[in-house]
Amino acid sequence: DTAVSQTPKYLVTQMGNDKSIKCEQNLGHDTMYWYKQDSKKFLKIMFSYNNKELIINETVPNRFSPKSPDKAHLNLHINSLELGDSAVYFCASSLINTQYFGPGTRLTVL
Amino acid sequence: AQTVTQSQPEMSVQEAETVTLSCTYDTSESDYYLFWYKQPPSRQMILVIRQEAYKQQNATENRFSVNFQKAAKSFSLKISDSQLGDAAMYFCAYRLGSGNTPLVFGKGTRLSVIA
Numbered sequence: 001d002t003a004v005s006q007t008p009k010y011l012v013t014q015m016g017n018d019k020s021i022k023c024e025q026n027l028g029h030d031t032m033y034w035y036k037q038d039s040k041k042f043l044k045i046m047f048s049y050n051n052k053e054l055i056i057n058e059t060v061p062n063r064f065s066p067k068s069p070d071k072a073h074l075n076l077h078i079n080s081l082e083l084g085d086s087a088v089y090f091c092a093s094s095l096i097n098t099q100y101f102g103p104g105t106r107l108t109v110l
Numbered sequence: 111a112q113t114v115t116q117s118q119p120e121m122s123v124q125e126a127e128t129v130t131l132s133c134t135y136d137t138s139e140s141d142y143y144l145f146w147y148k149q150p151p152s153r154q155m156i157l158v159i160r161q162e163a164y165k166q167q168n169a170t171e172n173r174f175s176v177n178f179q180k181a182a183k184s185f186s187l188k189i190s191d192s193q194l195g196d197a198a199m200y201f202c203a204y205r206l207g208s209g210n211t212p213l214v215f216g217k218g219t220r221l222s223v224i225a
Contacts, residue, residue, distance in 0.1 A: 033212055035213075042217055045213070097162075101147075
């Protein structure tokens with residue numbers, strides 16, 4: 001009964017490729033997020049969606065495009081991958097006060 | 111902008127002892143929430159404890175408790191009777207109270223538990 005799930009958990013790819021990370025939550029939450037955790041373990045918000053609508057877009061390169069087909073899903077598509085995109089990407093969801101995180105996707109760009 | 115500072119990059123504690131992790135934050139808002147998340151080597155982000163700013167009483171969850179000093183903007187985590195499974199990165203986080211705003215994280219404290 002995974003509350004917030006992400007696929008894949010590991011992603012290794014070459015520079016210049018396009019890749020997607022999928023996120024699904026079965027908690028009935030209205031709001032979903034993408035966070036990036038860099039090599040120094042620092043976590044920072046990238047995007048936030050509420051009821052399929054984008055509400056927060058931090059200073060993220062436009063190579064990153066989130067897509068929310070419905071309230072339970074928030075996918076992250078990354079174009080033209082660069083070495084600096086290597087990180088762990090976390091999806092999270094919340095209803096009111098507390099955010100629940102997915103297991104993370106470790107992206108390695110070679 | 112809100113910031114969260116964890117001044118201890120690493121801490122260690124003997125098994126069964128008590129350890130306190132420090133966190134300070136900066137905000138001009140009065141309605142907000144504070145959290146401690148645990149990230150073990152599995153990298154899963156696990157909610158440890160939550161504190162609403164409007165509540166004066168410190169939150170507790172079993173062996174975990176906080177010392178919330180609103181005027182000082184301090185939010186420390188106390189782990190009692192430390193266990194080997196407590197070894198992890200601990201992140202302090204802040205969230206503005208209105209709406210589903212994102213979390214602002216500190217840089218984390220790596221806790222080691224010595225048997």
